[in-house]
Amino acid sequence: MKTLKDILYGVSLTELHGDREREISSLAFDSRRVKMGGLFIAIKGLNVDGHDYIETAIDLGAVAILCESLPEKRKKSITYVQVDNSAAAMGIVAANFHDNPSRKLNLVGVTGTNGKTTTATLLFQLFQQLGYKVGLLSTVENKIDHKVLDAQFTTPDSLQLNELLAQMVSQGCTHCFMEVSSHALVQHRTSGLQFAGGIFTNISHDHLDYHETFEAYIKAKKMLFDKLPKEAFALVNADDKRGMVMLQNTKAEKNTYSLKSMADFRAKILHNTLQGLELDVDGISAWFKLIGDFNAYNLLAVYAAGVLLEEEKEEVLTALSQIDGARGRFEQVYNGNNILAIVDYAHTPDALDNVLRTIDKLRTRQEKVITVIGCGGNRDKTKRPEMARIAAEFSNKVILTSDNPRDEDPAVILEEMMKGVPKVAQKNTMIIQDRKEAIRTACNLAEKMDIILVAGKGHETYQEIKGVRNHFDDKEILNEMLNGQ
Numbered sequence: 001m002k003t004l005k006d007i008l009y010g011v012s013l014t015e016l017h018g019d020r021e022r023e024i025s026s027l028a029f030d031s032r033r034v035k036m037g038g039l040f041i042a043i044k045g046l047n048v049d050g051h052d053y054i055e056t057a058i059d060l061g062a063v064a065i066l067c068e069s070l071p072e073k074r075k076k077s078i079t080y081v082q083v084d085n086s087a088a089a090m091g092i093v094a095a096n097f098h099d100n101p102s103r104k105l106n107l108v109g110v111t112g113t114n115g116k117t118t119t120a121t122l123l124f125q126l127f128q129q130l131g132y133k134v135g136l137l138s139t140v141e142n143k144i145d146h147k148v149l150d151a152q153f154t155t156p157d158s159l160q161l162n163e164l165l166a167q168m169v170s171q172g173c174t175h176c177f178m179e180v181s182s183h184a185l186v187q188h189r190t191s192g193l194q195f196a197g198g199i200f201t202n203i204s205h206d207h208l209d210y211h212e213t214f215e216a217y218i219k220a221k222k223m224l225f226d227k228l229p230k231e232a233f234a235l236v237n238a239d240d241k242r243g244m245v246m247l248q249n250t251k252a253e254k255n256t257y258s259l260k261s262m263a264d265f266r267a268k269i270l271h272n273t274l275q276g277l278e279l280d281v282d283g284i285s286a287w288f289k290l291i292g293d294f295n296a297y298n299l300l301a302v303y304a305a306g307v308l309l310e311e312e313k314e315e316v317l318t319a320l321s322q323i324d325g326a327r328g329r330f331e332q333v334y335n336g337n338n339i340l341a342i343v344d345y346a347h348t349p350d351a352l353d354n355v356l357r358t359i360d361k362l363r364t365r366q367e368k369v370i371t372v373i374g375c376g377g378n379r380d381k382t383k384r385p386e387m388a389r390i391a392a393e394f395s396n397k398v399i400l401t402s403d404n405p406r407d408e409d410p411a412v413i414l415e416e417m418m419k420g421v422p423k424v425a426q427k428n429t430m431i432i433q434d435r436k437e438a439i440r441t442a443c444n445l446a447e448k449m450d451i452i453l454v455a456g457k458g459h460e461t462y463q464e465i466k467g468v469r470n471h472f473d474d475k476e477i478l479n480e481m482l483n484g485q
């Protein structure tokens, strides 16, 4: 078993009281999960302060406490460690506890508002196709080689993260591709990890409820690059005006990719169809199964990362042309009876704009576009009218509906969305709160040649209402309706 001294290696301590040689059985940052002989890490949260649970943690068997402020009354039998930032220290402690698994893997982190899951999943599929054992940490699922594990978060907390990385190492994985959300960066979930590379996809409006200002949101994303070691690569989208900002303070090797300007990795779209994309990448042309301009960016980032990880260009492109991408992203669920139904995870204004522009560009006939869209509760409210406005701009009919209302009243969310729909488009906009009913209505309204887009929930198989996740699957409902016709 490791001692407290072992797991504190590399953590800068303010004060330490008690025995540092004592053995530590386990780590927990939630008092409810403390085990006998464990270390409890007290973190100040948005709702409560973990420091208020130190006593409870000790009662439940914690023998050591890592905290930012020492309790006034301390027990002789307990070791107290004071640090500046408990969450950041927890990352280092977790990495030490699991023998620093990130150092034994090629760990690549992907950050950005949109495209993280797609890029990380494509990288996972690419390296698997190239014959490696690979790990994936994503919004849709976590994977250790072929084993699939449920994902609760886009980026797990540092304890779970290091546990998963350690399992990857023990299963013989050589690479891991992971999404790094802005929440994770601010909460130091990736502290203590050694990345071999960092990728920036893009940045647009999201999560301002949490970060408050766009500048703070940019700064959060930049943290990934600021912390990369000099042996790593930093790869950024040069067509996003914040791409260069990400590179400002990094020690890593700087690389850019672009469809529009000079960059280290360049691609050109040759054909963009509902069957896929033909791209010219580094002078080699190839077809890919993914659809839409935005996926040209994702594919180019994946190709560039493959090359930076020292794979052969041609082999990367051949393998990449055979893979499908992530579930619930521009997924053509039904294409029969002359009706095309697409499920997509667009839950930001930029993503919705991209997906609807793609549909607009690719439609060859005089068909109608019917969009079913909602916005999540307990999330950035300012994107609600904006997403409804975009839906109305590119669709012939819009059905505003519920997404994951969480603790909010869905009717209020819908009212806020409706405020974004211009007067002229209101006659083509309906509100049907019940998502199942909304999808059914879209199917009933669809005539031959029409396109239905159901956006916002993609791969999700639940609808979260007041803390309860009820089974819900956009794809299932579309299939039920359209195949039954």
Ligand SMILES: CC(=O)N[C@H]1[C@@H](OP(=O)(O)OP(=O)(O)OC[C@H]2O[C@@H](n3ccc(=O)[nH]c3=O)[C@H](O)[C@@H]2O)O[C@H](CO)[C@@H](O)[C@@H]1O[C@H](C)C(=O)N[C@@H](C)C(=O)N[C@H](CCC(=O)O)C(=O)O
Binding pocket: 029, 030, 031, 032, 042, 043, 044, 045, 046, 047, 048, 049, 050, 053, 152, 153, 154, 155, 156, 157, 181, 182, 183, 184, 210
């Ligand atoms: C906004 C946000 O990210 N909140 C996260 C944050 O919660 P918090 O600050 O409210 O924590 P808190 O409830 O005040 O508790 C503070 C501390 O006291 C501890 N505690 C609390 C109660 C108790 O009895 N005992 C105890 O020890 C808690 O374990 C915690 O350590 O810290 C918690 C513990 O790590 C997280 O579970 C929680 O994620 C919530 C559930 C969440 O929904 N997060 C989402 C927004 C998120 O992280 N999403 C990103 C993706 C975003 C994207 O799409 O880009 C993700 O990476 O998944």
Ligand SMILES: Nc1ncnc2c1ncn2[C@@H]1O[C@H](COP(=O)(O)OP(=O)(O)OP(=O)(O)O)[C@@H](O)[C@H]1O
Binding pocket: 112, 113, 114, 115, 116, 117, 118, 119, 139, 154, 179, 201, 202, 294, 295, 297, 298, 328, 329, 330, 344, 345, 346, 347, 350, 351, 352, 354, 355, 458
């Ligand atoms: N490179 C991109 N640029 C803009 N939009 C994109 C891009 N890639 C995907 N999208 C759109 O964004 C949606 C979400 O994509 P994806 O799941 O890959 O992003 P994400 O960054 O992982 O999102 P999350 O923050 O929820 O984890 C897709 O369904 C698609 O509509």
Ligand SMILES: N[C@H](CCC[C@H](N)C(=O)O)C(=O)O
Binding pocket: 139, 154, 347, 375, 376, 377, 379, 403, 404, 456, 457, 460
């Ligand atoms: N990872 C994103 C997913 C949003 C998906 C959408 N369906 C919603 O529930 O708002 C978040 O937690 O903000």
Ligand SMILES: [Mg+2]
Binding pocket: 116, 117, 118, 138, 139, 140, 154, 179
């Ligand atoms: Mg994701």
